[in-house]
Amino acid sequence: MGMSPLPFARRRLLVATGGCLAVSLVRPARARSQWDVLREVFFENRPVHDGTGLIELEAPDRAHDAALVEVAVKAFLPQTPERYIRAIHLLIDRNPAPRAAVFKLAPATGSASITTRIRVNEYTPVRAVAETNDGALFMVERFVKASGGCSAPASKDKEAAYARLGKMKLLEPERFRPGEPNELRLLISHPQYSGMQIDQLTRNWIPADHLETIRITWNGKPLVEVEADISLSEDPLLGFHLQPEGPGELRVEAADIKGRRFVQSWQLGAGS
Amino acid sequence: MTGSAIDRRVLLGAVAGLTVAASLWSAGAAALPLVEIAPGLFVQVGVHEDFTPHNRGGIANLVAIAGANAVAVVDAGGSPAQAHDFREALAARTDRPIRHLILTHHHPDHVMGATVFRASGARIWGHARLEAALLDRFPTYRAAMDRLLGAAVDGAEPVPIDEPVAIETPRRIDLGDRVLELRAWPTAHTDCDLTVLDVATDTLIAGDLLFLERIPVIDGSLLGWLRVMDELARIPARFVVPGHGPASAPWPEALTPQRRYLDDLVAAVRRAIARGRSLSALLAEPPPAGDWLLSSDNHPRNITAAYKELEWE
Numbered sequence: 329m330g331m332s333p334l335p336f337a338r339r340r341l342l343v344a345t346g347g348c349l350a351v352s353l354v355r356p357a358r359a360r361s362q363w364d365v366l367r368e369v370f371f372e373n374r375p376v377h378d379g380t381g382l383i384e385l386e387a388p389d390r391a392h393d394a395a396l397v398e399v400a401v402k403a404f405l406p407q408t409p410e411r412y413i414r415a416i417h418l419l420i421d422r423n424p425a426p427r428a429a430v431f432k433l434a435p436a437t438g439s440a441s442i443t444t445r446i447r448v449n450e451y452t453p454v455r456a457v458a459e460t461n462d463g464a465l466f467m468v469e470r471f472v473k474a475s476g477g478c479s480a481p482a483s484k485d486k487e488a489a490y491a492r493l494g495k496m497k498l499l500e501p502e503r504f505r506p507g508e509p510n511e512l513r514l515l516i517s518h519p520q521y522s523g524m525q526i527d528q529l530t531r532n533w534i535p536a537d538h539l540e541t542i543r544i545t546w547n548g549k550p551l552v553e554v555e556a557d558i559s560l561s562e563d564p565l566l567g568f569h570l571q572p573e574g575p576g577e578l579r580v581e582a583a584d585i586k587g588r589r590f591v592q593s594w595q596l597g598a599g600s
Numbered sequence: 601m602t603g604s605a606i607d608r609r610v611l612l613g614a615v616a617g618l619t620v621a622a623s624l625w626s627a628g629a630a631a632l633p634l635v636e637i638a639p640g641l642f643v644q645v646g647v648h649e650d651f652t653p654h655n656r657g658g659i660a661n662l663v664a665i666a667g668a669n670a671v672a673v674v675d676a677g678g679s680p681a682q683a684h685d686f687r688e689a690l691a692a693r694t695d696r697p698i699r700h701l702i703l704t705h706h707h708p709d710h711v712m713g714a715t716v717f718r719a720s721g722a723r724i725w726g727h728a729r730l731e732a733a734l735l736d737r738f739p740t741y742r743a744a745m746d747r748l749l750g751a752a753v754d755g756a757e758p759v760p761i762d763e764p765v766a767i768e769t770p771r772r773i774d775l776g777d778r779v780l781e782l783r784a785w786p787t788a789h790t791d792c793d794l795t796v797l798d799v800a801t802d803t804l805i806a807g808d809l810l811f812l813e814r815i816p817v818i819d820g821s822l823l824g825w826l827r828v829m830d831e832l833a834r835i836p837a838r839f840v841v842p843g844h845g846p847a848s849a850p851w852p853e854a855l856t857p858q859r860r861y862l863d864d865l866v867a868a869v870r871r872a873i874a875r876g877r878s879l880s881a882l883l884a885e886p887p888p889a890g891d892w893l894l895s896s897d898n899h900p901r902n903i904t905a906a907y908k909e910l911e912w913e
Binding site: 386388392393396398400443445476481483492497499500501502513515517526531563567 | 732883
């Protein structure tokens with residue numbers, strides 16, 4: 329789907345939030361919720377249906393580490409060419425950049441279930457909005473208690489973080505099964521600087537530097553495409569599915585906001 | 601300052617004035633005793649609790665070493681209120697002036713009372729990385745402590761480190777008739793851990809590089825901590841004061857329970873990663889924490905930290 333560039337979206341969000349505040353001061357009964365604002369900014373006020381039964385969001389009630397909160401969206405609709413979830417939008421209402429990521433999913437995934445790790449800046453609803461191939465939207469939400477995730481100091485110093493920049497790891501299932509959805513988990517080493525963290529040595533703000541897109545293809549065809557933002561944790565994790573007909577090549581191409589590109593390929597299923 | 605703390609102070613102030621309010625705080629709080637574990641070596645043992653207004657942040661062990669000319673205090677407690685009481689209790693046991701405050705790392709239960717000792721003229725010693733770590737985290741810590749402890753934390757400020765200790769360069773403090781050896785460590789419990797050896801009594805003051813009874817917390821590097829423990833074990837001391845736990849324990853035997861916990865954690869998390877278990881799956885069925893106190897929150901946090909560190913091996 330067409331996405332407005334983020335800075336524009338953020339500006340609109342700020343304007344919308346300002347408006348919300350003004351309205352609430354004058355007439356509290358008509359105050360718009362943060363979700364109303366997000367729905368306008370990211371979904372142009374299209375109807376959003378209850379997603380219960382179609383998807384489920386797994387997230388901890390209280391995070392042990394606000395900078396690393398593992399969340400999973402389980403999809404109950406099998407991915408078929410006729411009917412499939414074409415995108416999952418992951419939104420964190422109270423984060424400075426509320427849209428953590430959009431996962432665009434092809435029917436070849438077999439399952440739209442995804443896993444990732446997010447930063448949570450304050451107690452907030454976290455939402456997964458599934459967009460089916462007919463353009464309908466379905467939402468589920470969970471409330472997560474955590475704070476400070478976006479400004480938490482990086483776990484490694486800059487030198488160590490950049491030394492491993494762009495390195496990838498693919499965690500494959502023990503047995504690769506053709507004709508079924510296989511869960512794959514991809515780790516990409518990237519500091520994901522949020523622009524809200526301070527360099528402990530220089531005392532300066534570390535400029536934002538994070539992944540912007542992750543494109544995954546299977547035998548040359550798009551499988552998963554992720555639009556990422558600062559709310560994805562350091563060294564992002566992406567769990568996704570692949571339903572292959574046989575062996576093939578999985579290729580990952582990631583790009584960050586500084587224009588760096590990271591590419592890696594794996595041959596899968598050759599041994600089975 | 602949180603709303604509830606303000607409310608409480610306004611309420612008390614309206615009834616009896618702020619001075620009385622301050623004394624009510626003291627009267628209501630637990631007075632932690634001072635134990636003299638060796639001649640001139642005093643320990644105030646912290647309680648194994650979360651932060652509460654009642655304990656005023658007094659959850660870590662605080663130490664004072666009295667020499668012929670001066671006293672050195674190791675760690676400043678979780679609030680100025682606790683630090684003030686610690687200083688008063690110490691004054692009843694020695695008339696030497698507190699000339700040195702040594703901070704073992706940046707966590708709030710060890711540093712929030714530092715202003716009290718600075719105000720009375722102590723020089724402040726810490727890991728070369730401590731000052732930056734303090735500045736970085738202080739606003740977050742202060743906000744959390746205001747919420748958790750209330751008025752006890754009033755006046756807490758980040759302190760400059762007068763005497764930074766580099767990892768490669770141990771430093772000594774001469775108290776007149778006894779010498780302290782300060783050593784800074786590579787990333788372990790945190791990225792700015794420091795230990796103090798009281799040579800006269802063969803006692804190592806380990807800060808949070810050693811937990812007993814209360815579950816260890818990983819805020820640096822799990823593998824780094826295990827490496828540092830190997831080095832620590834070579835320090836020729838006979839006793840140790842842990843950052844949390846009893847006032848004194850035999851050295852180096854006291855390392856055993858913590859080593860077992862951290863070794864088990866490494867093994868369990870490595871096994872989970874090798875078998876493709878996700879972090880959330882592991883947290884849903886965590887490996888046992890043993891009989892450590894306060895493990896319900898801290899054990900899952902340690903698993904998360906371990907997973908994040910070990911999945912890139």
